[in-house]
Amino acid sequence: MHEEVVDVLIIGAGPAGAVAAGLLRKQGRSVLVIEKEQFPRFSIGESLLPQSMTYLEEAGFLRDVVEAGFQYKNGACFARGERTTSFDFRDKFSAGWGTTYQVQRAQFDDVLARAAARCGAEVRYRHQVVAFQAVPPGAWVAVAPLEGHAYRVKAGFVLDASGFGRVLSRLLDLETPSGFPLRTAYFTHVEDRITTPGFDRNKILITTHPDHVDVWFWTIPFSNGRASLGVVARSEFFEAREGSALERLQSILSEAPHLAASLKDARWDTPVRSLAGYAANVKALWGEGFALLGNAGEFLDPVFSSGVTIALKSASLAAAVLARRFAGEPVNWQSEYADPLRAGVNTFRAFVESWYGGGFQDIIFHPSPSPDIRRMIAAILAGYAWDRGNPYVADPHRLGILEQVCAP
Ligand SMILES: Cc1cc2nc3c(=O)[nH]c(=O)nc-3n(C[C@H](O)[C@H](O)[C@H](O)COP(=O)(O)OP(=O)(O)OC[C@H]3O[C@@H](n4cnc5c(N)ncnc54)[C@H](O)[C@@H]3O)c2cc1C
Numbered sequence: 001m002h003e004e005v006v007d008v009l010i011i012g013a014g015p016a017g018a019v020a021a022g023l024l025r026k027q028g029r030s031v032l033v034i035e036k037e038q039f040p041r042f043s044i045g046e047s048l049l050p051q052s053m054t055y056l057e058e059a060g061f062l063r064d065v066v067e068a069g070f071q072y073k074n075g076a077c078f079a080r081g082e083r084t085t086s087f088d089f090r091d092k093f094s095a096g097w098g099t100t101y102q103v104q105r106a107q108f109d110d111v112l113a114r115a116a117a118r119c120g121a122e123v124r125y126r127h128q129v130v131a132f133q134a135v136p137p138g139a140w141v142a143v144a145p146l147e148g149h150a151y152r153v154k155a156g157f158v159l160d161a162s163g164f165g166r167v168l169s170r171l172l173d174l175e176t177p178s179g180f181p182l183r184t185a186y187f188t189h190v191e192d193r194i195t196t197p198g199f200d201r202n203k204i205l206i207t208t209h210p211d212h213v214d215v216w217f218w219t220i221p222f223s224n225g226r227a228s229l230g231v232v233a234r235s236e237f238f239e240a241r242e243g244s245a246l247e248r249l250q251s252i253l254s255e256a257p258h259l260a261a262s263l264k265d266a267r268w269d270t271p272v273r274s275l276a277g278y279a280a281n282v283k284a285l286w287g288e289g290f291a292l293l294g295n296a297g298e299f300l301d302p303v304f305s306s307g308v309t310i311a312l313k314s315a316s317l318a319a320a321v322l323a324r325r326f327a328g329e330p331v332n333w334q335s336e337y338a339d340p341l342r343a344g345v346n347t348f349r350a351f352v353e354s355w356y357g358g359g360f361q362d363i364i365f366h367p368s369p370s371p372d373i374r375r376m377i378a379a380i381l382a383g384y385a386w387d388r389g390n391p392y393v394a395d396p397h398r399l400g401i402l403e404q405v406c407a408p
Contacts, residue, residue, distance in 0.1 A: 002151040006032040009155035016294030016311035017161030018112035021121035022059030023319035031121040036128040043105035047204040047305040050097035051383025055312035061115040070101035071223040079207040093376045094384035139289035163295040178279035186249045187230030188272040193265040213358040245272035286333035309383040347385035350396030359403030366406045
């Protein structure tokens, strides 16, 4: 069998893999990215958070993203019944980027993967990783192209950025339940034709279902007059409905009158997709010869659009640990990678749990909010979930106290 040698092999060319590749190329490492699909390809996760810009900049990809012409984004708007409330990410507690983009992921991921290739990473499309064996200090990986013969790669280290493919957690039996109930999302792209006064294309709109506190819709406008539209609910909520995916999505939408009215002229020209049981977790985020990045490790929930930000943060942390490792220094993946990554993930987790319990909604729709607390919440909604200067990051359980104060 044909054999190759590389410093770092990355599984998956999504955001985590591409940014990790860019960062490692900056360190002068040889990088091989093995990607199962041919890009551009559809992916979900279209609303970025400003914190993610830090990592795009760090990788040297900022210009590529800016020049791609994506929809500018400066905040999030929430709607519940007659009420709406907006967070402007430029007015937030933490320092750093206050704006970002809403992106069609087919194009965004292609832009990032091309940027990684421009930096010298080799990206091989339509190849997939099928086996892994740790051989200290690195690992052997078996790769199967969709056409042609399988081959082996000896890597100094392997980063698994395979997202929902979850390659190493499956091969090494690392999967563990997420702790969240089984939820499903139905989504599509439409030509939205929204003319509702006050509708802000620079913000994601999150609309709660009038009768179900744990059912919500996203509206993510793009720069070309189109929008991503989706609904998230427990899986049984969809199963109780008849009809095609489009009919189910439209029937749930009709129960949210303001959102339905704003989309009354929309052209439904794209098939509706669904994704079920996406929440996932692992027993360990690293092991001998490998680390898990982004969704290949843990995925919480889409409600706060945190997925790509967490994926890029994981790439940044892992690249920093690898820089020290390749320099011959002792490294501790638990204290330098897994613990710091999970600290921010746990901030988001507290917010996600509070959202589905309804408490977070009572907080943001409170009639007389504290401006200081709103700025702290805005910072976390903007992705600054690792800024321990923010009291709601330092102690995410503080949110529970705020819920009690804001309870109707
Ligand atoms: C319904 C829903 C809505 C979401 N909305 C948002 C949002 O608005 N904002 C946000 O930030 N996040 C959102 N997310 C999360 C977002 O989709 C992910 O967090 C993000 O894509 C993770 O990036 P990644 O690089 O880790 O993995 P991915 O983007 O999944 O990339 C993984 C890559 O690995 C490749 N791969 C898989 N298996 C193999 C293999 N065996 N060999 C080689 N390659 C392989 C795949 O083809 C893919 O290209 C949402 C998620 C869901 C489920």
